Amino acid sequence: MPEERTEQPHIVTCTAPVNIAVIKYWGKRNEDLILPINSSLSVTLHQDQLKTTTTVATSRSFQEDRIWLNGKEEDITHPRLQSCLREIRRLARKRRNVGDSGVDSASLSHKVHICSVNNFPTAAGLASSAAGFACLVYTLARVFGVEGELSGIARQGSGSACRSMYGGFVQWIMGNKEDGKDSLAQQVEPETHWPELRILVLVASAERKPVGSTSGMQTSVKTSCLLKHRAESVVPGRMVEMTEAIRKKDFAAFAELTMKDSNQFHATCLDTYPPIFYLNHVSQQIISLVHRYNKHYGETRVAYTFDAGPNAVIFTLQQHVPEFVHVVQHFFPPETNGADFIKGLPVNCASLSEELKQGIGLEPMPKGINYIISTKAGPGPCVVEDPTQQLLSSDGFPK
Ligand code: DP6
Numbered sequence: 001m002p003e004e005r006t007e008q009p010h011i012v013t014c015t016a017p018v019n020i021a022v023i024k025y026w027g028k029r030n031e032d033l034i035l036p037i038n039s040s041l042s043v044t045l046h047q048d049q050l051k052t053t054t055t056v057a058t059s060r061s062f063q064e065d066r067i068w069l070n071g072k073e074e075d076i077t078h079p080r081l082q083s084c085l086r087e088i089r090r091l092a093r094k095r096r097n098v099g100d101s102g103v104d105s106a107s108l109s110h111k112v113h114i115c116s117v118n119n120f121p122t123a124a125g126l127a128s129s130a131a132g133f134a135c136l137v138y139t140l141a142r143v144f145g146v147e148g149e150l151s152g153i154a155r156q157g158s159g160s161a162c163r164s165m166y167g168g169f170v171q172w173i174m175g176n177k178e179d180g181k182d183s184l185a186q187q188v189e190p191e192t193h194w195p196e197l198r199i200l201v202l203v204a205s206a207e208r209k210p211v212g213s214t215s216g217m218q219t220s221v222k223t224s225c226l227l228k229h230r231a232e233s234v235v236p237g238r239m240v241e242m243t244e245a246i247r248k249k250d251f252a253a254f255a256e257l258t259m260k261d262s263n264q265f266h267a268t269c270l271d272t273y274p275p276i277f278y279l280n281h282v283s284q285q286i287i288s289l290v291h292r293y294n295k296h297y298g299e300t301r302v303a304y305t306f307d308a309g310p311n312a313v314i315f316t317l318q319q320h321v322p323e324f325v326h327v328v329q330h331f332f333p334p335e336t337n338g339a340d341f342i343k344g345l346p347v348n349c350a351s352l353s354e355e356l357k358q359g360i361g362l363e364p365m366p367k368g369i370n371y372i373i374s375t376k377a378g379p380g381p382c383v384v385e386d387p388t389q390q391l392l393s394s395d396g397f398p399k
Helices: 002-007 079-097 128-143 159-165 211-223 225-248 249-272 281-297 318-331 354-360
Strands: 010-017 017-025 029-030 040-045 051-059 065-068 073-076 113-118 169-173 184-189 197-203 302-305 311-315 342-344 369-376
Touching: 010 017, 010 128, 010 159, 017 051, 017 159, 017 197, 017 225, 017 302, 029 211, 029 354, 051 073, 065 211, 113 128, 113 342, 159 169, 159 184, 169 225, 169 249, 184 225, 211 249, 249 302, 249 311, 281 302, 281 311, 281 318, 311 318, 318 354, 318 369, 342 354
Parallel strands: 065 113, 342 369
Antiparallel strands: 010 051, 017 040, 040 169, 051 113, 065 073, 169 184, 197 311, 197 369, 302 311
């Protein structure tokens, strides 16, 4: 083989999705291995609206491992990055020894250059670490010719990242082994299972979250007895009920469990000492709006869930999207009512009856919501074949 060909970096690009938990993960029993105190369940969001793209290049000419995130070089020595790199290389070495690694897998001694971008603003407080670590692990695995179960490695980047390794409806089984080998994600139903289900991300604020999930949950584990009760006595039953609600496409049951679990997670935050507040006045107004809307119709048509930040994620069925978006627009009048307010899947126009407005009866809160991303459940990580989409040039440096 001519010398210059071996010098050409081996380049792979992949994308991975964001996920939103409907049964929340909050609290670890092992900080290094990222082992949770309870199982959790999430919906993978469609990558047409929210995704991370990662390109990894390897070459014998690279001096060291390096990483660029959203255009800026970051510290590769970050322990969680190091865990993912180490575990993928370990798995690749193991497979190579038994002789079943991919033919074009990069040489294990070679250093990697990693470049990663999101198609949504990181500052919007959406779950970028889940998509980010899922994408990193998936791409590294492709580069080194590693196949099979990878959620256990993604988990060591960020707990919720293990759920972004699959599409559709995904559970993270907490496991009970000391070494974490049984703490893995698993698809419950594929993304095609419930085509009517729609997801609206209401971006409430562009501020960064006050307390990060990692340190927030540490304090909760240390101080909240409600969290202990939740993990031991509430979540196990809810995992069964939620799986069943999804299997049967029972929206009312799915919605009620989703809202109750979000509320209990935020209650454990309040039970943390000192307390943590992720919900703000806009989030509280959204909660009231959803309950009043459902009450008006005498059925559960819409559900909310909130992670470690004030943004709301709304679940509803396709037929209710136009009206509910209109309701949000009415009660949170945006600065400009243009097309910019709704991003993602197109939303048809709808009119609001006076009866509905009065039934809800809230005082409008101008500019409370910046914009809405309209999306649905989507597939897991995938490889990008088109070389023009690579984030690293043929010299292995960001374009
Ligand atoms: C509230 O996965 O971000 O979004 O494992 O420390 O990286 P680390 O935490 P992270 O926590 C996510 C918490 C949550 C709930 C959830 O996604 O289940």
